Amino acid sequence: MNRVGxxxxxxxxxxVGLAGxxxxxxxxxxxxxxxxxxxxKTDRVVPVTEPWSSFWNxxxxxxxxxxxxxxxxxxxxxxxxxxxxxxxxxxxxxxxxEWADPTPNRSVxxxxxxxxxxxxxxxxxxxTSVPALCMGDPNATVNIWQWKAAWQADVHRGFQGGxxxxxxxxxxxxxPFHEDPAFSPGRYVDNPFSATDRTSPVxxxxxGGFGTLTADPAPVVQGWGAWxxxxxxxxFSRPLAVGREGNVELGPDDWTDVxxxxxxGAADERDGMxxxxxxVALDVSPKPMPWGPGFPYWPAPFFxxxxxxxxxxxxxxxxxxxxxxx
Amino acid sequence: xxDVFNWQLGRAMGYRFPAAYPKRQFAFVFNINRCLACQxxxxxxxxxxxxxxxxxxxxxxxxxxxxxxxxxxxxxVKTLALLEQANPGGQVWDARPAxxxxxxxxxxxxxxxxxxxxxxxxxxxxxxxxxxxxxxRSPNIYEDTARGRRGEPGVYGMGTSLPEHTTWFFYLQxxxxxxxxxxxxxxCPRNAIYKRPEDGIVLIDQARCRGYRKCVEQCPYKxxxxxxxxxxxxxxxxxxxxxxxxxxxxxxxxMETRCMAVCPGKIRMQGLVEIDPRTGDWKPDPxxxxxxxxxxxxxxxxxxPQFGTQPNGYYIPPRWVPREYLEQMFxxxxxxxxxxxxxxxxxxxxxxQLFRATQRIIFKFxxxxxxxxRDVVIGGRKWSxxxxxxxxxxxxxxxxxxxxxxxPMYVRPRKYLNSI
Numbered sequence: 001m002n003r004v005g006x007x008x009x010x011x012x013x014x015x016v017g018l019a020g021x022x023x024x025x026x027x028x029x030x031x032x033x034x035x036x037x038x039x040x041k042t043d044r045v046v047p048v049t050e051p052w053s054s055f056w057n058x059x060x061x062x063x064x065x066x067x068x069x070x071x072x073x074x075x076x077x078x079x080x081x082x083x084x085x086x087x088x089x090x091x092x093x094x095x096x097x098e099w100a101d102p103t104p105n106r107s108v109x110x111x112x113x114x115x116x117x118x119x120x121x122x123x124x125x126x127x128t129s130v131p132a133l134c135m136g137d138p139n140a141t142v143n144i145w146q147w148k149a150a151w152q153a154d155v156h157r158g159f160q161g162g163x164x165x166x167x168x169x170x171x172x173x174x175x176p177f178h179e180d181p182a183f184s185p186g187r188y189v190d191n192p193f194s195a196t197d198r199t200s201p202v203x204x205x206x207x208g209g210f211g212t213l214t215a216d217p218a219p220v221v222q223g224w225g226a227w228x229x230x231x232x233x234x235x236f237s238r239p240l241a242v243g244r245e246g247n248v249e250l251g252p253d254d255w256t257d258v259x260x261x262x263x264x265g266a267a268d269e270r271d272g273m274x275x276x277x278x279x280v281a282l283d284v285s286p287k288p289m290p291w292g293p294g295f296p297y298w299p300a301p302f303f304x305x306x307x308x309x310x311x312x313x314x315x316x317x318x319x320x321x322x323x324x325x326x
Numbered sequence: 327x328x329d330v331f332n333w334q335l336g337r338a339m340g341y342r343f344p345a346a347y348p349k350r351q352f353a354f355v356f357n358i359n360r361c362l363a364c365q366x367x368x369x370x371x372x373x374x375x376x377x378x379x380x381x382x383x384x385x386x387x388x389x390x391x392x393x394x395x396x397x398x399x400x401x402x403v404k405t406l407a408l409l410e411q412a413n414p415g416g417q418v419w420d421a422r423p424a425x426x427x428x429x430x431x432x433x434x435x436x437x438x439x440x441x442x443x444x445x446x447x448x449x450x451x452x453x454x455x456x457x458x459x460x461x462x463r464s465p466n467i468y469e470d471t472a473r474g475r476r477g478e479p480g481v482y483g484m485g486t487s488l489p490e491h492t493t494w495f496f497y498l499q500x501x502x503x504x505x506x507x508x509x510x511x512x513x514c515p516r517n518a519i520y521k522r523p524e525d526g527i528v529l530i531d532q533a534r535c536r537g538y539r540k541c542v543e544q545c546p547y548k549x550x551x552x553x554x555x556x557x558x559x560x561x562x563x564x565x566x567x568x569x570x571x572x573x574x575x576x577x578x579x580x581m582e583t584r585c586m587a588v589c590p591g592k593i594r595m596q597g598l599v600e601i602d603p604r605t606g607d608w609k610p611d612p613x614x615x616x617x618x619x620x621x622x623x624x625x626x627x628x629x630x631p632q633f634g635t636q637p638n639g640y641y642i643p644p645r646w647v648p649r650e651y652l653e654q655m656f657x658x659x660x661x662x663x664x665x666x667x668x669x670x671x672x673x674x675x676x677x678x679q680l681f682r683a684t685q686r687i688i689f690k691f692x693x694x695x696x697x698x699x700r701d702v703v704i705g706g707r708k709w710s711x712x713x714x715x716x717x718x719x720x721x722x723x724x725x726x727x728x729x730x731x732x733x734p735m736y737v738r739p740r741k742y743l744n745s746i
Contacts, residue, residue, distance in 0.1 A: 074515060074540055075449040110459040111542060111552040161555040163382050166459070175379050183378040186556030189533040194556040211517045213536070268456065271515050271538040 035280040037062050037258065039086035039093055040289035046087060046094045049224040051233035056096050059085040059289065064260055066275035071134045072210055076273025082260055088240065088284055090252050095120060096235045097260065104227040105265025106149040109166040114265040115150035118225075118234050121259045122248035122282075124206065130257055133279060134210070134272075141208040143248045145221045147234050149265070152201035152225055159196040192217060201225065202236060206246030216244060240284070250284050258282040327444060330507060333607045334631040334657070336429025339438050342451050342512040347606040351526035352504045352564050353638040354586065354596035355619045355626040357681065359645060359667065361593045363389050363469070363497040367585035371501070374584045375563070380555025383462045386562040387501040387585040393651060394468035397500075398461035401548040402630065405439070406654070408453050409632070412442040417632060421658035430624060431631070431659045438634025439509055439546055452509040454544035462551075471495060488646060496644040499593070501585060502549040502562035503629065503637030504528045506606060510541035510550050510561070519550075525598055526638065527564035535559055546633040569598070569687070571721070580687040580721050592682035595619075597689065613690045615677050615718070616640075623674045625666040627656035642667055669704040675731055676716040683727035688718035699732055 038060070047053040061083045068077040083098040097118050105116045123131050124141040131140030153160050163170045177183050186194030192203065192215040202223040207213040220242045225234035240250040248256060257279040263269040327340040371387035388397045396402060409417055417436035437445060439452040446453070474485050474493035485493030504521075508528050511519040518534035519541060521527070530541065530550065535558035541550040542559055550561040565583035567573035573581065581587070586596040597616045600609040611617045619626045619640065626640035643652045645664050652660040666674060676693045696713035703709070711731070718727035 072515075073448060073450050074513075074538075108537065108557055109554045111462070111539060112456055112458040161557065162379055163554075166554065170382075172379075172382065176377055178379065184380070184556050185532040185560070186535070186553070186558040191533050191535065191556065191558055193535070193537050193558055211515060213516070271536070271540065 035062050035064060036283050037064075037084050037086050037095075037280055038283045038285050039088045039095070040285050040287055041252070042087045042089055042289045044089075046089060046092075046235075046237070048094065048222060048235050048237045051096060051098075051224060051226045051235050052228055056085060056233070056235075059087055059096070061085045061098070062280075064277045064280060066260070066262060066277050069134070069261075069272050069274050069276050072272055074272045076267070076269055077262075077275035080275060082262060082275075082277065084260065086282065087289055088252065090240075092237050092239050093250060093284060094235060094237045095258075096233060097262075098231060098233045099262050100230055101227070101232050101264060101266075102230050103266045104149060104232070106153045107160065107165070108150045109160060112268070114263070114268050114270050115148045116227075116232060116265045117146060117148045117263040117270075118232070119144050119146040119261045120236055121261070123257055124246045124248055130279065132209075133259055133276070135207040135213065136209060138208045138212075141206055141246050143246055144203075144205040144207060144213070145223070145236050145238065146203045146205060147201050147223050147225055147236065148203070149201075149225060149227075149232075151198055151203070154196075154198045155201050159198075161196070190217075204238075204247065216247065218242075218244065220244065220247070252284065253286045254284040256282050256284075327440075331605060331607075332438075332507065332634060332636050333429065333605075334431065334628050334636050335438070335634065336431065336433035339507075339634055340440050340444055341507050342440070345606055347506070347601045347603055348521060348523050348526035349601060349603075350524065350598040351506065351601050351608075351638055352569060352596070353599050353616050353620070353640065354594065355616060355640045355642065355681075356499050357593045357642040357678070358496055358498065359593075359642060360591050360681075361389065361497040361499055362591050363391070364590060365389055365466075366588050366590055367499065367594070370584040370588040371562075374565070376560075378555075380553040381560070383459065384551045384553070384560070385465050386549065386551075387499070388465050389497050389499045390466065391469050391471060391495050392498045392655075393473055393495065394471050395466065395498075397465040397467075398457035398548050399464065399467060400461070401457070402546075402655075404455055405453070405546045405630075405633065408455065409437065409439065409442055412445060412453060413437045419632075419658045430621070431627075431657045434632055434657075436632060438632065439544070440507075440512065440634055450544065451512040451540075452544040452546075454509070454513070454546065456539060456543040457548060486646075490648045491646045492648075494647050496647055498641075500547065500549075500629075501639070502528065502564070503547055503635070503639040504562075504564055505638060506636035507634065508545070509633070509635050510545040513540040513544035514538075515540060522566075525564070525566070525569055526601070527566050527569065528561070529563055529566075530559055530561055532556075532558060532560075546630065546635065547637070579724070580689075581685050582687055586682075587685045589682050595681045595688070597687045613692070615680050615688055615691050618673070618677055618691075623666050623671065623677075624659055625663050625670075625674060627659045627663055630655060631657045669707065669709045672710075672712050672714060675711070676714045679716050679729040679731060680718050680727055683718060683729055684720075686720040686724075686726040688727065689721050690719040690723075692717045692719070696730065 047055050064082045067079045085096045087094050107113045108115050122143045124143045131142050136142035181188045200219040200222050202221040204216040204221045205213050221238045223236040259279045260277040261274045263274045328344040329338040330341045330345040332339050367387050376384040421432035442453040443450045472493050472495045518531045537557045539552050550559045552559045568581040571578045571580045582596045586594040602609045626642050628637050694715040699711045699713050701710050713732040715730045720726045
């Protein structure tokens, strides 16, 4: 009994000690387990609209496991992996996501067409109570940045909604009252989905439980995606602080939880039909970014030097006495 | 999943939300026997609600030729096949009266679209599929195409003797059924679809919708439709300003929808029925023509009641069509409904005159008895016809229809035959 009692006391003491250390250090269990995505400081200009720029290859990446959303209908998605990179420049936070997708789906111009999309979710208030992963809860809302390939097509090429975007040879006599917004009710009631003048492919959303997702009309989150050889890369960018209700506020030395989701348009994925990650830690770090291997530039000056030296040596040898022309 | 009582199935069933019923319910009766597929209803709806960009393919009201036609193509057989796949051989009715009030067609023993989705693991609220734009693009495909092959006995040219033609087709008139347990409403993860407490009309909140198309996928009647120019879904709104009496044209008195009011074939009657707040069933109201047709005479039957949404569109089945097909479409009440229609009781014959007699919604009718006109034999039985008069009243109690069974006729004297 004494031994058992001693063990129990020891375990409890350890637990209390650990809790004390975690509390003093500000470490939160939910965020401290496993993966940490570090957004180190950079002084360079971050290429937001060039997800395939060599800049991003040099930012250290972490793998984030995704699984099917199985909490609430409609369910969907599958088990696979996403890669994430992050940097900050003291003003803005930049997160790049990279995932494999054999087909880019950029159109929502027909009933059966769904867009590829990706989202980043933060607790609205960083480093306090961790909200429910799925859409948060009423007392702890979440801030979601959702990029859509279809929205990007609108920004890039103009609104892609008309029948001629789907059927270029379609012929229509005319549309009565075409200028009257009442006949496009989604637009008439300012549904952000119906907007034709989108300036960012990223929607900024706040949710406090299932079915409460609400768009913040201010386009504070910018971003751009590019698909190449079976892979999407998407960059999200937002000022660290925006001072808007429900939006995550970050400092240049801060950290929070972050979760990710990806939708595959080719598999009709939308809404809850998606692959999701758990919360992982995002460390907004003031330390300078440790530049990864990137492109190996260092041999170039070496070879130039070698070539010059060899040339010089050849000239010297060619002019040595006794080696003259016969 | 809460249990709700579906009186069309004669039993309780699982549904996403607990029972909550409107005060009155939008409902309609279509007499398939009279329809000639002129599509006046279709064009009235189109020219009122869906003439804008992005709505080119939308026909909130459509008329299709059965058995092959469908808008979107194959909408009903695809859902029937999904249900059969989910519950092989089990989609059957016990047509014996169940003995409890409300179960007028017997008891459905199979799975509804909600129950089949639960049985599959509950990943969705209801079993369904998403049509492609190709499936919507020929709304009147197989128009007038009959079942049966040319040149074979009992088929084209020879298959038209009653009681069941072996060569047959019929027109099915469709719009949103404003169901009592709407699958679109259950399917919406945004809770953007709602059923109005005042009249049971089902609407999509255009501000909340995020274009997920779960309603398009899970409505078995395929009446919510996606609009690519607003990136959200739209559906039949039951011409609610008319039904409310707020459209200036109505002068404050509830009026039938556009598609109902224009019908030249006089096949349509639409109205509002009172709902019992406890059971969700129709309150006994034998003076309401819809109540009389659906609950008393039972001449009009719900469309695919086995889907489980308790649709509020009712049909007088076409009398020449093989019963097996009709029972798949309208449930076990088909035989009785056709008997009623072939030799209508005195009251039914009078109420049938009210179809399209006025644009106003008829809340109450009254029959003034008239003399016997003739005796005939129908199906081996004597049937007597009476020249009764039926009077319809609107919501304010104004007389808005007054018709006799025998249409008044004037024969011009012989000496004026060629005069103008």
